Amino acid sequence: MSTPLVTGRLLRLGGGRISLRVGPRSVAVGAVAALIVVVGALVSLTTGAFPLTLAEVGETLVGQGSRATEFVVLDQRLPRLVLAVLVGAALAVSGAVLQSLSRNALGSPDVIGFTTGASTGALVAIVTFGAGTLGTSLGALLGGIVTALVVVTLSAGRGTQGLRMVLIGIGIGAALLAVNSWLITTAVLQTAVDAQAWLLGDLSNRGWPQILALGVGVVVLLPVLFGMARRLSLLELGDRPAGALGVDVGRTRTILLLCAVALAAASTAAAGPIPFLALAAPQIARSLTRAATPVLVPSALCGAALLVVSDLAVTRLFSPVPLPVGIATGLIGGLYLVVLLVRLWRGSTT
Amino acid sequence: MTRLHAQDVTLGYEGRTVARDLSVEIPDDSFTVIVGPNACGKSTLLAALARVLAPQAGSVVLDGQAIASYRSKEVARRLGLLPQTATAPGGITVGDLVARGRYPHQQLLRQWSDDDEVAVAEAMALTNVADLASRLVDELSGGQRQRVWLAMALAQETPILLLDEPTTYLDISHQIDVLELCARLHAELGRTLVAVLHDLNQAARYATHLIALRKGGVVAATGAPRDVLTEELVTDVYGLACRVLPDPETGTPMVVPRRPERMGAAAGAASGVAPGAGPAVEGAGDGRPVAGG
Numbered sequence: 001m002s003t004p005l006v007t008g009r010l011l012r013l014g015g016g017r018i019s020l021r022v023g024p025r026s027v028a029v030g031a032v033a034a035l036i037v038v039v040g041a042l043v044s045l046t047t048g049a050f051p052l053t054l055a056e057v058g059e060t061l062v063g064q065g066s067r068a069t070e071f072v073v074l075d076q077r078l079p080r081l082v083l084a085v086l087v088g089a090a091l092a093v094s095g096a097v098l099q100s101l102s103r104n105a106l107g108s109p110d111v112i113g114f115t116t117g118a119s120t121g122a123l124v125a126i127v128t129f130g131a132g133t134l135g136t137s138l139g140a141l142l143g144g145i146v147t148a149l150v151v152v153t154l155s156a157g158r159g160t161q162g163l164r165m166v167l168i169g170i171g172i173g174a175a176l177l178a179v180n181s182w183l184i185t186t187a188v189l190q191t192a193v194d195a196q197a198w199l200l201g202d203l204s205n206r207g208w209p210q211i212l213a214l215g216v217g218v219v220v221l222l223p224v225l226f227g228m229a230r231r232l233s234l235l236e237l238g239d240r241p242a243g244a245l246g247v248d249v250g251r252t253r254t255i256l257l258l259c260a261v262a263l264a265a266a267s268t269a270a271a272g273p274i275p276f277l278a279l280a281a282p283q284i285a286r287s288l289t290r291a292a293t294p295v296l297v298p299s300a301l302c303g304a305a306l307l308v309v310s311d312l313a314v315t316r317l318f319s320p321v322p323l324p325v326g327i328a329t330g331l332i333g334g335l336y337l338v339v340l341l342v343r344l345w346r347g348s349t350t
Numbered sequence: 351m352t353r354l355h356a357q358d359v360t361l362g363y364e365g366r367t368v369a370r371d372l373s374v375e376i377p378d379d380s381f382t383v384i385v386g387p388n389a390c391g392k393s394t395l396l397a398a399l400a401r402v403l404a405p406q407a408g409s410v411v412l413d414g415q416a417i418a419s420y421r422s423k424e425v426a427r428r429l430g431l432l433p434q435t436a437t438a439p440g441g442i443t444v445g446d447l448v449a450r451g452r453y454p455h456q457q458l459l460r461q462w463s464d465d466d467e468v469a470v471a472e473a474m475a476l477t478n479v480a481d482l483a484s485r486l487v488d489e490l491s492g493g494q495r496q497r498v499w500l501a502m503a504l505a506q507e508t509p510i511l512l513l514d515e516p517t518t519y520l521d522i523s524h525q526i527d528v529l530e531l532c533a534r535l536h537a538e539l540g541r542t543l544v545a546v547l548h549d550l551n552q553a554a555r556y557a558t559h560l561i562a563l564r565k566g567g568v569v570a571a572t573g574a575p576r577d578v579l580t581e582e583l584v585t586d587v588y589g590l591a592c593r594v595l596p597d598p599e600t601g602t603p604m605v606v607p608r609r610p611e612r613m614g615a616a617a618g619a620a621s622g623v624a625p626g627a628g629p630a631v632e633g634a635g636d637g638r639p640v641a642g643g
Contacts, residue, residue, distance in 0.1 A: 004445070004483075004484075005445040005448075005449065005467065005470050005471060005474070005483050006443075006445045006446050006449045006462070006470070006483075007443055007445065007446055007484075010462055016463065016464070017460070018459045018460065019459075019460055019461055019462045019463060020459070020461050020462075021461045021462050103437075227458060230453070230458075230461075233439070233450075234450060234453060236437065236439050237436050237437055237438070237439070237450070238433065238435060238436050238437050239402070240397060240400075240402045240403075240431070240433040240435070240436070241431075241433050241436040243400075243401065243402035243422070243431075244400055244402055244426065244430060244431035244433060244503075245426055245450065245451065245453045245454060245506070246422045246423035246424075246425065246426030246427070246453060246454035247422060247453075248422040249402075290441060291441070292439040292440065292441040292442035292443075292446065293439065293442075
């Protein structure tokens with residue numbers, strides 16, 4: 001056959017028993033994003049107020065460092081880095097799945113109130129129960145999941161579910177934003193300061209237990225979602241076409257929603273609300289790969305890269321008092337997305 | 351018993367029942383066409399037959415077993431559906447979209463076999479879209495796009511194929527293209543076809559078996575078009591006065607609507623002239639005087 005029928009490369013192993021269709025652009029975008037993560041990791045481990053050589057970092061990682069390097073690497077820089085990778089990947093995949101399910105770029109968890117709901121949960125824990133870090137994380141997790149349940153239940157029914165979910169989510173998010181402000185005004189000064197600090201979204205001062213908890217969530221949920229990517233792309237054809245092709249629409253949608261919501265809530269529980277990443281990273285991945293389907297793995301890598309770079313920017317450019325990382329994700333991700341979209345639309349109309 | 355039939359199904363959506371206790375049989379190896387007025391439940395019935403809509407009561411039976419008891423992919427290997435509304439993802443190529451029809455034959459780690467390649471190539475050749483493989487679906491005309499969707503359903507390689515209004519939005523020559531292709535699929539490739547059509551004359555030409563639904567999802571008549579499609583049936587089902595003549599091309603029944611009589615005009619000599627009974631109007635039909643029959 002002269003011209004191939006389908007796009008992408010075919011990978012065949014074991015005499016055709018395993019065959020995978022891979023998009024070369026997806027692989028390239030994923031590889032570049034992974035490279036950015038690795039370089040960003042090396043830079044963030046070695047530079048800063050206390051510069052280290054790669055050898056020193058390596059020795060410390062295998063347990064042969066000094067007390068000082070152990071403090072800098074294992075207690076300061078590494079948790080921050082790992083958290084950035086986990087949160088970036090989790091938010092990006094959550095955004096990619098929810099945007100695909102709602103067939104709307106605005107259907108990402110930070111726009112449709114899920115993240116705001118997680119914040120409400122955290123604030124209730126801090127202000128009402130005087131909770132510590134663990135309680136705050138639990139509050140955020142619960143708040144995010146409950147909000148998602150409310151939004152999804154209210155938008156259930158016939159017709160254009162996607163747009164309805166976006167609109168209802170924006171409404172509920174706005175209401176919860178008001179609740180959040182109100183909660184802070186009711187608190188005594190020091191609590192209000194703590195709450196406000198949490199609301200800025202930050203990767204510092206998170207202990208290993210919290211990072212591990214998110215890590216477990218990511219390691220379990222991401223593969224589940226990656227495995228369901230084909231079904232997700234069939235759902236984009238519409239419920240009936242997908243059902244006719246053999247997708248169990250109701251069950252698939254429920255599992256996808258649950259996993260995506262859990263990822264968003266768990267990230268917010270670990271790092272506070274990080275704005276814009278869940279919206280921008282999947283869009284950046286999709287326009288770079290030019291794929292017609294949601295690209296979950298490249299999205300995850302782009303999200304991780306975006307957050308690692310953003311965190312480097314706020315900590316290294318604005319030391320010793322770093323800006324909240326959310327400001328950088330908004331600036332870097334937002335501007336880059338605008339540039340991409342403008343180029344894309346210009347290109348498509350000419 | 352036929353391979354596919356619906357047994358006393360009640361169909362509807364939340365708070366709205368479209369059909370109650372409806373039973374239909376799809377004869378094996380037939381080209382069955384379902385006709386009926388707007389909102390009579392044709393598409394809903396087709397969706398239930400394809401298992402993309404669960405009946406509120408009763409069951410659809412496929413190969414002797416309730417269709418709900420199969421795994422989704424198993425159903426999708428036995429029957430395919432060309433739905434009325436499907437959205438092509440932006441930026442997808444024709445080949446990639448047709449290839450999605452192979453999903454029920456694939457697995458997580460077995461995403462593309464030689465069978466897949468052959469089935470997609472054949473489906474695209476049959477529907478005449480082989481040249482378009484690397485084009486974007488967004489760039490196609492309506493007629494081409496409909497053929498691409500049909501190719502996707504064909505690539506599924508199911509013995510039974512359900513088509514929901516496959517000719518809607520197409521001009522007359524593209525309508526005939528699609529129907530001739532369906533006739534070929536039925537006659538030469540032995541597929542059982544079930545289509546919802548609006549055009550009674552096309553239905554009479556191509557169907558081997560006709561199911562006429564009345565408003566409220568009630569079967570008005572079933573059988574060969576020659577036996578079923580009569581002036582009485584059209585008046586009964588659509589509230590439309592008409593004459594039924596033999597199609598000069600095929601000899602199948604051809605429905606010619608009558609003009610409604612104007613006020614003050616001389617009374618029509620022929621029977622079956624219904625004052626005010628123009629083309630079937632959705633939502634009307636209660637207490638409308640229908641003369642003749």
